[in-house]
Amino acid sequence: MAAGTDKGTPLDVARELFDREFSDVAHERLLAVHAPARSEISGNHTDHEGGHVIAGALNVAIDGVAAPNGTDRVRVASAGYPTFEIALDSLEEREDEHVTTAGLVRGMAACMARTGRTPAGFDLAMTSDIPSGGGLSSSAAVEAALGRVMEALWKGPEVSPVELAKMGQFAENRYFGKPCGLMDQAAVCLGGLAFMDFEDAGEPRTAKLELDFDAAGYALCLVDVGCDHAPFTADYAAVPVEMQQVAREFGHERLCEVDPAEFDRRLPELREKLGDRAILRAIHYWRENELVDKRWDALTSGDIDRFLELTRESGASSAMFLQNVSTGGSFQPAMLALGLAERILDGLGATRIHGGGFGGSIQCFVPLDMVEDFTDQMNAWLGEGACVHYQIAEKGAHAEWL
DSSP states (O other): OOSSBTTBSHHHHHHHHHHHHOTTSOOOSOEEEEEEEEEEEEOTTOGGGTOEEEEEEEEEEEEEEEEEOSSSEEEEEETTSOOEEEESSOOSOOGGGTTSHHHHHHHHHHHHHTTTOOOOOEEEEEEEOSOTTSSSOHHHHHHHHHHHHHHHHSOOOOOOHHHHHHHHHHIIIIISOOOOOSHHHHHHHHOSEEEEEOSSTTSOEEEEEOOOTTTTTEEEEEEEOSOOSGGGHHHHHHHHHHHHHHHHTTTOSSGGGSOHHHHHHTHHHHHHHHOHHHHHHHHHHHHHHHHHHHHHHHHHTTOHHHHHHHHHHHHHHIIIIIOOSOOSSSOOHHHHHHHHHHHHHTTSSEEEEETTOSSSEEEEEEEGGGHHHHHHHHHHHHOTTSEEEEOBOSOOSEEEEO
8 A cells, every 4th residue: 555645645644634624723733643553463363362463563554643722622533534522521431432433532531541641632633544444453543543642642651552552452342332352452552563462461471573574575465355344243243252151161251261171171061052163263262372373483483484384274273163254155255355365376375364354354475476466366356456465564653743
């Protein structure tokens, strides 16, 4: 994706929007904010079970311009959407703001207030080149952008990337009304390519690696399957529910707390009580968690061939055991996209489901000499712009004064 538009860089576009929407106030110094999208590199549905994940920030992002407005109201303009405002007199969750950006603003303000800050009004204009509905965590990017603006404008202590990520997760769970793990927010806030261990949900362990997939000979391509997650909300929500049903049979809340050997011993009983799919999804969790560690080792040692081999194993586990690629029937957009990608690659590179699954996007590692043909053919089948070649962005969510 292009870094800018015919109107200039994303920051130029945001500043033009800011000047147009908020000309009624004489703003002094302006604050620029940037929050990237993310790609889940490894760890399909492991984060909410306290497992391991590899994720990378991407070179598409939310960009914005903000400044205090001297009131108790936050006004937000987003390119392509109506401008709205909320009052900061109450930071309690509001059901009528679920699934809205207003809910995220209020939720992030509530989190920032707990750091000792005094919320005050500001104006914010944002633009985005993150594809909508493609599973690249645009909501996490919005949360991180809001958090960095509030951190800079409201006096208080520095907020670490992990703390900011936890705020974003809280805002999304409670104020936006959508359940999610911490992986999306952590990747957006950390930037670069990051390993994350969520066994301690309060203090996840993280590590970063500087790596350029292009330099290793493969393009990181994400393919929009032409259907967002909305039609599959119930299917998506069933994944953690069923995994956690297994965990509760052992007196725990997450699969990371369950002894796999004890699971094996009780498997016939668990199958009778919970059904086959819950058992298969638990099997996927332990298999995928091991694959995350092996893939991180391969990346840190520069063994791209081993990484790709393990990526193919990860994709197979998601399809066969996690079962978040298809719900059956004649409408199987993610499975179709995977089948088409495999048809072109013919055993080269690697493909897998990306993120939550069912809809959204698939992830492909494509040999560099095949990228143009691969992109052209996938776009011919799935629509212009469906396949995009991304790079890892080293910087996570941040704000700086202009």
